[in-house]
Structures are given as C-alpha cells and as structure tokens.
Amino acid sequence: MKNQIVNKIYRVVVYLRLSVDDGDNRESDSISNQRLLVRDYLAGKPEFVIVKECVDDGFTGTNFDRPGFREMMEMLENGEADTILVKDLSRFGRDFSGVLQYVERILPKMGVRLILTNDNYDSETSRHDFITLRLKSFINDIYPADTSRSVRANLLAKMTAGQCVASFAIYGYLKSPEDRHQLIIDPVAAAVVQDIFHLKLKGYSMSGIADILNMRGILTPLVYKNVYLKQKISSGFSKNGSNGWHATMVRRILMDERYTGVLIQGKRTTPNYKVKKVIYKDASEWVRYENAFEAVVDKHTFEVAQNLLAHDARRSSDGIALLSGLVECADCGQSMVRKSPDRTHHYYVCSTSRYEKECQPHYINEKKLVPVVQESVLHYISVIVELRKVLDYVDSAAIPEQRMYEADQVLKMQKQEYERISQIKMNLYDSFCEGILDEEEFRTYKKKYDLQLQQAEEAVKKQQTAISNMMETLEKQKQWMEYFLCYKDIRRVDRMVISMLVKRIRVHSGKRVSIDFWFADEFEQLVSLLQTVNEIQPNQALDAFLNGEGGKRRA
Ligand SMILES: [Zn+2]
Numbered sequence: 001m002k003n004q005i006v007n008k009i010y011r012v013v014v015y016l017r018l019s020v021d022d023g024d025n026r027e028s029d030s031i032s033n034q035r036l037l038v039r040d041y042l043a044g045k046p047e048f049v050i051v052k053e054c055v056d057d058g059f060t061g062t063n064f065d066r067p068g069f070r071e072m073m074e075m076l077e078n079g080e081a082d083t084i085l086v087k088d089l090s091r092f093g094r095d096f097s098g099v100l101q102y103v104e105r106i107l108p109k110m111g112v113r114l115i116l117t118n119d120n121y122d123s124e125t126s127r128h129d130f131i132t133l134r135l136k137s138f139i140n141d142i143y144p145a146d147t148s149r150s151v152r153a154n155l156l157a158k159m160t161a162g163q164c165v166a167s168f169a170i171y172g173y174l175k176s177p178e179d180r181h182q183l184i185i186d187p188v189a190a191a192v193v194q195d196i197f198h199l200k201l202k203g204y205s206m207s208g209i210a211d212i213l214n215m216r217g218i219l220t221p222l223v224y225k226n227v228y229l230k231q232k233i234s235s236g237f238s239k240n241g242s243n244g245w246h247a248t249m250v251r252r253i254l255m256d257e258r259y260t261g262v263l264i265q266g267k268r269t270t271p272n273y274k275v276k277k278v279i280y281k282d283a284s285e286w287v288r289y290e291n292a293f294e295a296v297v298d299k300h301t302f303e304v305a306q307n308l309l310a311h312d313a314r315r316s317s318d319g320i321a322l323l324s325g326l327v328e329c330a331d332c333g334q335s336m337v338r339k340s341p342d343r344t345h346h347y348y349v350c351s352t353s354r355y356e357k358e359c360q361p362h363y364i365n366e367k368k369l370v371p372v373v374q375e376s377v378l379h380y381i382s383v384i385v386e387l388r389k390v391l392d393y394v395d396s397a398a399i400p401e402q403r404m405y406e407a408d409q410v411l412k413m414q415k416q417e418y419e420r421i422s423q424i425k426m427n428l429y430d431s432f433c434e435g436i437l438d439e440e441e442f443r444t445y446k447k448k449y450d451l452q453l454q455q456a457e458e459a460v461k462k463q464q465t466a467i468s469n470m471m472e473t474l475e476k477q478k479q480w481m482e483y484f485l486c487y488k489d490i491r492r493v494d495r496m497v498i499s500m501l502v503k504r505i506r507v508h509s510g511k512r513v514s515i516d517f518w519f520a521d522e523f524e525q526l527v528s529l530l531q532t533v534n535e536i537q538p539n540q541a542l543d544a545f546l547n548g549e550g551g552k553r554r555a
Helices: 031-042 067-077 096-110 128-142 149-160 187-201 206-216 221-229 247-254 299-310 351-355 366-397 399-433 439-485 495-501 520-536 540-547 549-554
Strands: 010-018 048-057 083-086 113-116 173-175 183-185 263-265 287-289 327-329 336-339 347-350 363-365 502-507 513-517
Touching (some): 048 083, 187 206, 187 221, 247 299, 366 439, 366 502, 366 520, 366 540, 399 439, 513 520
Parallel strands (some): 010 048
Antiparallel strands (some): 336 347, 347 363, 502 513
C-alpha cells in the first residue's frame, strides 16, 4: 500500500451539524459521533486530505444561514478545498429544495465532490438515480407523517419527473423530441411488442414466436435501434443474417413490466465504494411509479402472459392446442401434458405421474375437456353480464358512498387526535425551556406522548389504507368486468378468449374439472359487498342474483 500512486489529492472539508430542534438523535447524531464516522471512512484513503472541519452545533438544517456552512462554502469558492465530506444528507440540510439545488446545481457547477458516508453516496461515482432515491427517503424523513400526502407526492413528482424517466428508452419507446426526459411510444416497435404478447396469448411458445418474427423479417431490437439511430430507415425490414430473434429475446420482452407503463427503480445497489459488486434487491424494495409513461400493453394482458410463461407449454406437433399451458393436475399441482398417441386422439396426462409415479396417472380426453371448458366460459360470461346489471342498481343506491363517508369521518377524528397530541408535545418542550419542567419530568412526559403520538399515527395510516383499498376495490370492479363483458356476444370460445379469462383448468380424480377464472377474488369481494347492500336495503333483483347464479358460482 505504501507504494500506491495517488493521482489526485482531494482537499476535504468535513462538515458536522447537530440540532435537537430538528428532532436529531442526541446520541447517534452527536458531533463526536459524526466526526468518528467520517474519519473512519477516510482511513486508508491517502487521496483525501482534511483541510478543515466546519461545525454547526445547535443550528437547524431548515435553512443555510449557519456559520459553519458559510465558512465551508467560502473555502470552496476560494478554491481552498474541493470536496465535502458529511455523514448524511440531513446533516447537510433539511430544506428539500435548497438541498436539491446544492446537490444538483451549485456543487456540480463548482466542481465540488460531495460524499455522504452513511448514505453511500459519492457524486464522483454514483449514478444520478441513486441520489434521487436518497432524496426520496430523505423527504420521508424530514416531512413527518402529519404533512399531507399530496405535498409529499408533489415533491416526489417534481423530483422524479424527467430525471429518472430519461435514463432509458426501452424497445418500443423513444425519447420525446420536445422533452428528452419524456418517453413516447414508438409506433413501429410498439406494434412488434404488442404482436409478441398477442402471439403468447394465442398459445405460441417463445421459440415459436421468434420463428414467426424472423419469418416476417422483423428486425431485432438491437438492429432496429442501430438502423433507426443512424437514421438509415430501410424500406421494408430485411432479416439480418444469423442475428435473428431467439427465444430469450422474446422472453425478456414478455417479462418486462415496464411495457404496462410502470417505472421500476432501485433494483440494484452496491454495498459500499470499496466493493464494486452489484446486489440485486428484493422485489419488495423496488420503487414503483405507476403510469410513468404510456402503456404498450394493458395490465391484464401482461398478467395473462406471466401466467402462461409460468407454465410454458412446449409446442405440440400439430400446432397450437386450445388449452395448452393451462391444464393442471388437482392432486399434485403439476401441469398436465398434451399427448397424442395418434393423429385423432389427444389427451392430457399429469406430468408427475409419468416420471416419478408419485401421483395417480390422471388423464382426460381432450374431446371431453374442451366442451366442458367452453361451456363454463360462456356461462361465466353470462353471470358477469347479469352482475353488471345488478351493479347499476347498487350504484344508484349509493351505499358504497355512504360507507366511504363514514370511513372519512373516522379518519378526520383520528387526524384531530394526532394534532392534539402533537400540540401537547410542543407545549411540553416550551415548558422545559421555560424551566417549568425539569429534565427528568420532561423526559418522562415526552416518552409518554411520543408513544401516544406513534399510536395515533399508526391509526391514521391504517384508516388511510382502508379507505384507499375501498376506493380501489370499487374502481377495479368495473375495470375487470370489462374483460368479460367485451366477449358477451361471442358464439365460439377460441384460444384468445380462454387465455384472457381462464387462469387454470384443474382436473381432479374421477375426471371432475374445475376452472379458475381471472379476478375470482374481485368477484368474491363484490358478491360480499352486494350481500351487505342487500341486508341494508333488500332488493328483488339483488336477491335473485345472490340466490341464483352468483351464489351458485361460489358453492
Ligand atoms: Zn398429478
């Protein structure tokens, strides 16, 4: 290490700040603790030399009028230092727009390197969206729960709009010529993406889809991009030698949720700056922005494709079978494979029993299975048609609105309670400052009200979730029904209809068949809502539905 050649020396200003007013933790955010963390970070890094330590002890971060901060900026302006080292973003400042201005504009313009040791951020190496994510959690930190949701949402929107969206333009999209931060649909490529989803729903395998694309002479995404970016748009797509489509390319497109208009960030991270390894985060930690740009495929089509991908069926010798990839053994949960011992007879057999003999050798003749499925689909569509009529009645009865109103009232009361406790807490602090309470009394009371405040906050959050779920449920009800209603006049149930409406076909012993339709949970929710409505305000049509087809379906 002694012989290490250091190309550039960074002259560092260490910045430390603490203000209990800001709700800082006296222990973990203490000046000495910050100093320790920052020095620890610098250990073994000879390229950094500390030229100054600027401290603001007892200065709020909500503005930048702080002696230590001013001193630091002066040194940077005079060229006496070129790097800021600080524990995290909240030490730097708590005024969101101010911080953003420094981090995004002022410091980069001055050529100043910013390192946030505990936030894992270094302006020299971090990608742009990394700081965006940091800022996001930072906003949540500094704007407490009582700040209205819309304010926070606005800040987030401002920050994310145009900053993150621009970092990619996947196949099917182009950067807008007016605003390069915006993505717009590329009609040529988007049509190919839609075709791929359509073919999947029709029952084609991934390699089958690739074959079709190659046969049609569709350029692969990469070739298309090259041709397109060079503006050499050829008349008619020609197949580019051996660089055709293959199954993995098709799969990648089919599995890319961004085609539904959702922007997903924070999939990857790095542990720290010494280790360059990329860690893939769990899906639950991803940050999702719904409707970030126009969708190429709708959400249901995407879900249907995922369902088919999970049980991808190999192509049968005589083309696409009506039910391929959807039939499942009810005993072991494995797919049932379509077998054709001769040209006229086809049957489905449990795939487990063939190899492992752990399951019964279930099988069912396709000639018997297909009509059962087709009839069930037609019947279920007719139930939904009836349900939609009943819903019109419920809409006019306005009972869901009454429920919403009641839930809103509860939320209002909970918010008032939260405000009340917050006020008590504030007064408590004043009393302490004025000497009415001694430190021990103050701590005891503070602990008590902190707990109450936490409980009140949780209650508010729970109620907010309940309300948004209710709204979502009601809104969604009408959306999913449309998928069924658009088939209400069909005579023939083809592969496309089955893909869109049927999730699984289960074959039980004794050749009994049960069918899982998409949106079964929503159906159940709706029926239970209708039962409540019928109890409050009995109605003949509703009664007939609940005791008739709707009830039967559930049995
Ligand atoms: Zn089985």
